[in-house]
Amino acid sequence: MERYLLTITVFLPLLGGLIILLIPKGRxxxxxxxxxxxAGLAFLVSLWLLGPFEMGSAGMQLQxxxxxxxxxxxxxxxxxxxLSLPLLIMTALLSLLSVVYSWRIEMRLKEYLFLFLLLxxxxxxxFVALDFFLFFVFWEITLVPMYLLIGIWGxxxxxxxxxxxxxxxxxxxxxxxxxxxxxxxxxxxRTFGILELIxxxxxxxxxxxxxLAFWGFFLSFAIKVPMWPFHTWLPDAHxxxxxxxxxxLAAVLLKMGTYGFVRISLPMLPETFKLxxxxxxxxxxxxxxxxxLVAMAQTDLKKLVAYSSVNHMGYVMLGVSAAAAAxxxxxxxxxxxxxxxxxxxxxxxxxxITGALFLIVGVIYDYRAHTRxxxxxxxxxARLPLYTGVTMMAMLASLGLPxxxxxxxxxxxxxGSFGVFPExxxxxxxxxxxxxxxxxxxxxxxxxxxxxxxxxxxxxxxRREVISLAPLAALMLAFGVxxxxxxxxxxxxxxxxxxxxx
Amino acid sequence: MPIPIEDLWSLVPEFWLAALGLxxxxxxxxxxxxxxxxxxxxxxxGLxxxxxxxxxxLGTPARTVxxxxxxxxxxxxxxxxxxxxxxxLVILSTMDALRGHTSFEGxxxxxxxxAALGVCLMAASADLIxxxxxxxxxxxxxxxxxxxxxxxxxxxxxxxxxFLFGAASSAVxxxxxxxxxxxxxxxxxxxxxxxxRTAPQPALVLAVGMALAGxxxxxxxxxxxxxxxxxxxxxxxxxxxxxxxxxxxxxxAALVRFLMVAIEPGPVDWVAPIAGLSAVSMTLGNLLALPQxxxxxxLAYSSISHAGFLLMGVAAHRGDFGAPGLLIYLLAYTFTNxxxxxxxxxxxxxxxxxxxxxxxxxxxxxxxxxxxxxxxMLSLTGIPPTGGFLGKFYIFGAAVNNGLLWLAVVAVINSVxxxxxxxxxxxxxxLLPAPSGGSASGPVPLxxxxxxxxxxxxxxxxxxxxxxxxxxxxxxxxRM
Numbered sequence: 001m002e003r004y005l006l007t008i009t010v011f012l013p014l015l016g017g018l019i020i021l022l023i024p025k026g027r028x029x030x031x032x033x034x035x036x037x038x039a040g041l042a043f044l045v046s047l048w049l050l051g052p053f054e055m056g057s058a059g060m061q062l063q064x065x066x067x068x069x070x071x072x073x074x075x076x077x078x079x080x081x082x083l084s085l086p087l088l089i090m091t092a093l094l095s096l097l098s099v100v101y102s103w104r105i106e107m108r109l110k111e112y113l114f115l116f117l118l119l120x121x122x123x124x125x126x127f128v129a130l131d132f133f134l135f136f137v138f139w140e141i142t143l144v145p146m147y148l149l150i151g152i153w154g155x156x157x158x159x160x161x162x163x164x165x166x167x168x169x170x171x172x173x174x175x176x177x178x179x180x181x182x183x184x185x186x187x188x189x190r191t192f193g194i195l196e197l198i199x200x201x202x203x204x205x206x207x208x209x210x211x212l213a214f215w216g217f218f219l220s221f222a223i224k225v226p227m228w229p230f231h232t233w234l235p236d237a238h239x240x241x242x243x244x245x246x247x248x249l250a251a252v253l254l255k256m257g258t259y260g261f262v263r264i265s266l267p268m269l270p271e272t273f274k275l276x277x278x279x280x281x282x283x284x285x286x287x288x289x290x291x292x293l294v295a296m297a298q299t300d301l302k303k304l305v306a307y308s309s310v311n312h313m314g315y316v317m318l319g320v321s322a323a324a325a326a327x328x329x330x331x332x333x334x335x336x337x338x339x340x341x342x343x344x345x346x347x348x349x350x351x352x353i354t355g356a357l358f359l360i361v362g363v364i365y366d367y368r369a370h371t372r373x374x375x376x377x378x379x380x381x382a383r384l385p386l387y388t389g390v391t392m393m394a395m396l397a398s399l400g401l402p403x404x405x406x407x408x409x410x411x412x413x414x415x416g417s418f419g420v421f422p423e424x425x426x427x428x429x430x431x432x433x434x435x436x437x438x439x440x441x442x443x444x445x446x447x448x449x450x451x452x453x454x455x456x457x458x459x460x461x462x463r464r465e466v467i468s469l470a471p472l473a474a475l476m477l478a479f480g481v482x483x484x485x486x487x488x489x490x491x492x493x494x495x496x497x498x499x500x501x502x
Numbered sequence: 503m504p505i506p507i508e509d510l511w512s513l514v515p516e517f518w519l520a521a522l523g524l525x526x527x528x529x530x531x532x533x534x535x536x537x538x539x540x541x542x543x544x545x546x547x548g549l550x551x552x553x554x555x556x557x558x559x560l561g562t563p564a565r566t567v568x569x570x571x572x573x574x575x576x577x578x579x580x581x582x583x584x585x586x587x588x589x590x591l592v593i594l595s596t597m598d599a600l601r602g603h604t605s606f607e608g609x610x611x612x613x614x615x616x617a618a619l620g621v622c623l624m625a626a627s628a629d630l631i632x633x634x635x636x637x638x639x640x641x642x643x644x645x646x647x648x649x650x651x652x653x654x655x656x657x658x659x660x661x662x663x664x665f666l667f668g669a670a671s672s673a674v675x676x677x678x679x680x681x682x683x684x685x686x687x688x689x690x691x692x693x694x695x696x697x698x699r700t701a702p703q704p705a706l707v708l709a710v711g712m713a714l715a716g717x718x719x720x721x722x723x724x725x726x727x728x729x730x731x732x733x734x735x736x737x738x739x740x741x742x743x744x745x746x747x748x749x750x751x752x753x754x755a756a757l758v759r760f761l762m763v764a765i766e767p768g769p770v771d772w773v774a775p776i777a778g779l780s781a782v783s784m785t786l787g788n789l790l791a792l793p794q795x796x797x798x799x800x801l802a803y804s805s806i807s808h809a810g811f812l813l814m815g816v817a818a819h820r821g822d823f824g825a826p827g828l829l830i831y832l833l834a835y836t837f838t839n840x841x842x843x844x845x846x847x848x849x850x851x852x853x854x855x856x857x858x859x860x861x862x863x864x865x866x867x868x869x870x871x872x873x874x875x876x877x878x879m880l881s882l883t884g885i886p887p888t889g890g891f892l893g894k895f896y897i898f899g900a901a902v903n904n905g906l907l908w909l910a911v912v913a914v915i916n917s918v919x920x921x922x923x924x925x926x927x928x929x930x931x932x933l934l935p936a937p938s939g940g941s942a943s944g945p946v947p948l949x950x951x952x953x954x955x956x957x958x959x960x961x962x963x964x965x966x967x968x969x970x971x972x973x974x975x976x977x978x979x980x981r982m
Contacts, residue, residue, distance in 0.1 A: 071970035072822065111865070133895075137886040144885060147925070151933045159933060163925065170921050174914040177895070181902035181910075212907075 002052050005045060006062055006078040009092065010124045012042040017117035020110060028109050032099075035113040039099045039120065043092040046124075053085060055489060058496035060130065060195065069133070073191045077130040082493030083262060084127045086348050086486060087255055091127065093471065094251045094355045095120040098244035101359055101468040104367065105153070105242075112153060115145035116244065123252045127259060132180045132192040136173070142253060143169055146245065153242040161233075161240035168233040172220035179216025182209055183268070198267045198500075207272070214272040217265050218280075224257030225313045227280075228287035238306035243362025246302065250309050251355035255347045258316045262344065262497075266320065270327045270501050277325035278421075284321055285424050287314030292434035296441070301365070301372040304442060305357045308398060311435055312350045312406075315413050318428055319343030322417035327501045332420055336501075339416025340494040345487060346409035349397075349479070353406055356394040356472040363387065363465050368458050374442055379451030386461045388447050390469050395439040397476045400432055404480035408487075509567035512574045514555045515582060519619040522548040523612055530608030538607040542597050542947075545611040549590045549618070556582045561975065570690050571629035573759070580829060580976035581625030581755040584836050588748040589618040594951035595844045596740040598851060598944065603651045603738070610650065614744065617643040621748050625755035628763070630679045630689040633756055634672070637716065640752060641668045644745060648737040660736030667719060667729040675716020681709035682764075691764040698768035706770050713760060720753030723813060724783040727806045731790075734802035739850060742798055743843035746805045747836050754812055754832060762819060777817040777909050784810025784916045791923050797846045797856050800923060801839070804882060807920060808835055814913060815897045818904035825977035827896030830969055834889025834962045838881040841955030845875040848944035848952070858927060863936020871944075872931045874956040879924040881959045884917055889962030 016038020020031050053061055060079035068076040080088060098116070105112050118141065125138030143166055151162035184190055186209065187202040203210035223230045238246050265273055291311030298304040319339040326332035326339075364387075365372045381388045397404035400411075410432065418425040461469070479486055510517075522545065530541045556579060564575035593614055600607050620640035627633040645668065649661015683689055685705055686697040698706070718726040734742040761772055787807030794800035812835075815828030848871055849864070850856050865872040881890030894917065901910035944952065962969055 069967050069970055071967060071974060108866075137891075140886045140891075144880060148928075148932060151929065159929065162933075163922070163929070166925060167918060167921060171914075171918050174898075174917055177898055178902060178907070178910055178914065181899045184899065185903045 002062070003064065005049055005052070006064055006080065006128050009042055009045045009049070009088065010078070010121055010128060012045065013038050013095070013117040013120040013124070016041075017114040017121075020113050020117070023110070025110065028106070031109055031113055032103060035099050035117060036096070038117055039092070039096040042120065042124070043089075043096045046089045046092040049080065049085060049088070053080065055082075056492060058082070058492050063130070068131075073189070073193075074133040075131050075193060076134060077193060078128045078134075079130045080128055082489040082491070083259070083344055083497075086344070086489060087127045087259060087351075088124060090348055090351045091120070091123050091252045094247060094351065095123075097355070097359070097468040097471065098247050100464060101247075101362065102242075102244045103464055108152065112149070115148050116248075119145035119149070119248060123248070123256070126256050130194045132184070132194060132197075135194065136177060136180065139176075139256065140173055142256075143173075146241075146249065146253065149245040150237060150241045153245070154240040156240075157236070158240045161236035164233045165237040168223050168230070172223035175216040176220035177216075179213040179220075182213040182216070194264065194268075201268075203269065204271065210269050210272045211275075214265065214269045214276065217260065217269075218276075221257040221260040221265065222283075224260070225254055225317060226257070226310065227283050227313070227317055228290055228310065229283075231287070231291075231310050234310065235303055235306045238309070238358075239300065239302045243358060243366055246358040246362070247355045250305070250358055251351035254309060254313055255351060258313065258320065258343065258347055261317070261320050262340065266324055267497060267500060270324070273321075273324040274327040277321045277327075281318055281321040281325070281417075281421055281424050284314045284317035285428055287311065288318065288428050288431035289434065292431045292438060296434060296438040299374045301361045301374055301442075302358070304374065304438070305354060305361060308357075308435060308438070309350070309354055311431055312346065312354070312398070314431070315410055315428070316343045316346045316350070318417050318421075318424070319346070319413040322420040322425075323498065323501075325420050326498075333498050333501075335416050335419025337416070337491070337494050337498045338412055339420065340498065341487060341490050342409055342412025342414075342416050344490045344494065345412060345483065346406075348486065349405040349409040349476075352472050352475050353394055353397045356390070356469060356476070357398065359465075359469055359472075360387075360391050360394060363461065363469075369455060374445050377446040377452060377455065378449045379447070380455060380458070381447035383451055383455065383458060384460045386466070390461070390473055392443055392447070393473055393476060395443055397480065399436040399439040402480075403477070405476045405483070406480075408480060408483045505568065512559070512565075512567050513572070515552050515559075516619060516622055518548075518552045518555065519615060519622065522552070523615040523619065526608070526612045526615055530612060533608065535605065539597055541608040542593050542611045545593050545615050546590055549586050549593070549615070553583070553586055556586065560972075566628050566692070570692060571627070571632050573626045573628040576976040576978070577755070577759070578622075578626035580972065581751060582622045584751050584833065585618050585621035585625070585748050588744065588751070588836055588840060589614055591840050591844075591951040591954060592740050592744045592748070594947040595743065595840075595847050596738075597947040599738060599740050599847050599948075600650075603654065606650075610647065610738075610740075613643045613647050617647070617744065618748065621752040621755075624752040625759075627756065628691045628759070630683065630691070630694075633760070634676050634679060637675075637720065637756065638672060640720075640749060641672065644668075644741075644749060647741040647744070648733050650738050650741060654736075656736035657738065658736075660733040663729050664733045664737075667726075671716045671719035671726055674712050675719075678709045678712025678715070681705060681712070685709065691759065694764040695767045698765060701768060703769060706768060710761075710765055710770055710772060714757075717753055717757040717760065718779075721750050721757065721812070722783075722802075722806045722809045723779055724786050724806065724810070727783070727787070727809070730806055731799045731802040734805070735796060735798045735856075739798065739843055739847045739856075742801075743840050743847075746801065746843065747839050750805065750809065751832050751836065754816070754828070758816060758819075758825070758828065761816065762825075773817050776813055777906055780810045780813035780817055781909055781912045782810070783807065783813060784913060788916050788919045788923075792919070794923070795858050797849075797858050797861070797927070798843075800858065800927075801842055801846070804920070804923075805839065807916065808839075808882075810916070811894070811897055811913060814901055814906070814909055817909065818897070818900035818906050821900060821903045822974075823896050823900035823903050826970070826973040827893070827900045829973035829976055830889075830896050830962070830966070831893030833969060833973070834881065834893040834959065837955045837958030837962065838878050838888070838890050841874060841952060841959060842878040842882065844944075844948060844952045844955060845871060845878065848948055851944065858930055861927065861930045862934040864931040866936045871952075874952055875931060876928045877956055877959060879927050881963070883921050883924045887960070887963040889959045889966075892963055892966050
């Protein structure tokens, strides 16, 4: 059983989705329960992974490896380490909570649940695939369900947002495919295995090809992250997507990009990454400042959260590029490790916090006020105490209040990258001020001041909403106060990564 | 010189097909008008049976028979499989599509069977004369099929247009063949290969270029593609499916054998022009596919663009990804594109329209049909886990491996452009509301054909190893 745990985690949602397809129309309750069971079981199995997972060991664990297309050296190869396991568990958790949140979806329920579970299988697979072919297949499988989720259940401009998302991501993926091919054909023996290629460093002696491959991966990951200036699909997609779609998009799909940078770009092409680390750090810095400033100017809550994602993913990329710039410089290895720890911690933190924020926006928009205009609220604090509490907690966590999860992440990133890029980091810290201003101002406009009489009758959170929000709030606080278990796990993986780079 | 008896044994599939065609003519003659469907079923059974001797030839050593004019190798066997499978599926899809348009149902099955024979001959011809004859054989059957609906002006136009274009390009090709014969004194491809090194350059370039005209016409390569949209739109949809898949595959078989066997040893650099034509074909086909509203015209331009992708495989033929990639792309394309045309038949038969907007809300009217159409569109785009993705994966790899990175980049850009119009079909089916109107599911034979096409598309994408082995063997034998 233990040998197949990863496969089970990844494919349980798909299995649930296929079962749902067989359920006759009209049995809505049954379909929802099957979906919840599939997502719930996947989450439980992902937690179960923590048992056999050895915290102290740095290599890939729980590996599964079978021949898939032996004719051209493609294997079905899965495995987890301290980088991917937290992301895997986070993905399973957020998918489960999103299914719970989606309980009230009525329109074309069968298709919705099937696509959602297919999306979950794709995202889980990306984080555990250790063969480029398999990685690419999972990477691309996420596109179609997300396209349809936005396109069918989205807001007024859904068609535009959906196709824009699809086109942008496909450009990147195909560039990545060419980069993969460059690695494959220069390897000896030829292989699509990610670990084998990292060991071989096939392009180390051909800097021109290495640069081409690097930019191929970069385009793909940077669009997904999204880094400035590749971010323009993000506000559209986030705003138009249905709530659960926004949650997965922000919490999981964006992480696929940063995960790619850490898992692939950094160890696969370290010298090349080092060469371009500074310009990439500049892009990250622009993303930080730009994201925060544009978020401040938004009156649409969803857009505001979307741009705050650009800001936060900028922090992650600052940490990653700082680590890249430290490649080959032993005295900066310590700083690089801290920066990477922060970056990976921020991936999890941003997933949990922004996932919660999008659910929070959904709560007020989908079933209550049907508006997301920040300016149209006011004084909700007295009317909706529970909702206000959760929202303030998530927003404060997002702006980096000590004691909550976001602070730990940002602190580590700044400490780490200060050792490499002191000037850039100093500028990046101003982003924190802007995002603090933005979130505090938002809290003020929505929850403080006189109550807008229009909203006098709004009900507070119901049970289903509490179930989907409470775990996230608890995690924000728990890892904010005591980040050590998570950080230990990440640290082992990042330390060994930096050691390899040195 | 007597013909050795073993030579005859290796021609069992061809004899079988010819006999089957003649038998169907007789059967059609004696069956009453309302039972012509039986001719179709007889054809399906006969074609299924012929698969046995064809599959039996897998793995036998490559050789040529009939005084070296006819190749019996894995490459030919591969294309025979494609021809027979595609023809079976097309016949299944035809069974309902002709009703109401024409009373000559039986003849269509006969023509399709003969066309399948022609495709087999094209794939195996190792002699310029036999090649020219078999191309004409396929063409003549196709001209009649394209203009099959006598009372339909568009179908007439399709038939005449296809005939005129086809005749002209055949003439140019045969002229090219004759120059090649004049230069080398041989008509046999393997014999030409020995002599082509010493052939004078400019005349050889002219000969190859002219030969490309005829073969390029068959595969809808730019600039010999103009017939494609009009013929696909006007011809009966099953015939368009046959032209888009079997006829194109045969064209590629002949093109590849001609270039790689006869011309490759010579001094002519054919890779660069083929790469150029590949880039032009995929780009032009894609750009013209974008504004199409008619599904058959869209598929026609998409077929031009896919010809470009396949030519990329021809240009990047060296290495483990080149020729095998071309074959696996063709195999995946066979199932996928047939499937797309079959959905067009099903929808066209029920709604009486081939316009893409009339697919609105198909997902709610007939979920199964919409789902398989979505699968086919994604496979044509090259999204995993479909066969189309595996084909693209191979062909991109081949381009990178052969140093044609620029072509790979052009192909990437084209794939993104193509996504737009393929996903447009998905958008119309899934995102737009359904107008009133009943469900559109096809008759049983059509659904069977659709099921096989969908299964093929998925299986090639998910369990590709058997197909990888198959094309590996087919491409290996070609090189000797």
